Amino acid sequence: MAEDADSDFSAYAGARVGALRRSAYLLCGDWHKAEDLTQTTLVKLYVAWPRVQRAERVDAYARATLVRAFLDDGRRRWRGERPTRDLPDLPTPDPSGGWSDRLDLARALARLPARMRAVVVLRCWDDLSIAETARALDCSEGTVKSQTSRGLALLRQLLEEPARATQTEGDH
């Protein structure tokens, strides 16, 4: 029985670890921290696996755990920690030009308050419904709606700022 559960968990973790890490990266903006958050999430999921699997809400549990781990991490006082066992990930421009957009997105997301960022990532990136997002963040659906609206407006403003600045420079 335990082996079956491990096998199911292995299959799930193997399939979802990449997606979870990408979500974590959008939340925290740091690949190393994203990996730690993903690890925390999957370890907690493993502990709760029999219960969560029976309830058939594995994805929802994983998303909620990831977001809570991210929010908890932000509350810690000892912010000197930034595990970098191997290498800092230095951005390298890609020839397609997409790098600039991604950098802008990461920077703009980083300027949103943590909970607002979580709402935007869950709604727009992970494609969760309002109800699912509210459950993951343990808040009301009204809060999700207002935070999404404000978050997207702020993101738009932040993302369009550099473009406007460039345009203005070009006009002169």
Next chain:
Amino acid sequence: MSSDLDIPSSVLAALRGGVGEEPPLRLTVPDLIARGRRARRGRQLRHAAGSLATVSLVGGVAATSVAVLHSSPGTGGGGRSAAQPSRSASGSPTPQSSAEPAVPPPATEPPARATARLDRALDAALRLPPGGRRVRVTGSPDGRAGAFYASQGGYKSVLDIVDPAGAGNLFIEVDGTRRASCRTAGTETTCTADSLPAYQCPAPQPNLSCTIFADGTMVTVTRQSEAHGVIRWTVSEARPDGNSVLATALNYGANSVPQVKNPPDPVAQRPTPPLTIAQLTALVHDPRLAYYPRN
């Protein structure tokens, strides 16, 4: 992307750009399962500790741990000179000093004993700047300046160092479980010390130096400059037995960050971090800073 949302076109374009090139994933499923099992065992133990019988048992174990501490490895001898990290001329780490007690390393170790052992090792190995003192970081786990067990595995220590030049921060991590994934007969497993693949230095980067010594030990040094004059020096040592020690020093103190919900970015409080690269290297090379799986 959510279809029921009115996403502004600029945001949509940025979201479609994705997250870009991803660094290699270091998490392995066997490692996650091993950590999950430990977490589950710990949880069961905490539940069990609620009963009176278990309380007395825990008391007995604690007493035993205290007694064992006096003979634990790493409690004797002073640290190496920070200015002279012990590397032989051939570039191979020197064998352990003969002053090290000839006690075989334990296969497993309870966290209470490990944190006490690592505290003592840090006391001996840490060379503070003249006039420097260690300061507990507000809000650190257990309210301690010493080592603590991290739920993700391994032991960590976070402390501020304050000397006449200002406040700085030191973060140390000792871990032995984050090993590469080994594939044996088509099955992916967590590597054992014997099957651990040789370390390979990452691709060259301007702020990184990496050395692999004759015995297979890999030491990497990164020097990062961040916003507001913050400098971050990190030295990590990955040992052939799977142990790894990482030390990061910053030129700002964690206590200086205001305790608010979303604190602002840190600002440099001294010209350079409180420990030099040589001191950090000596620290991570100290054999007393070692991890044994918890039991």
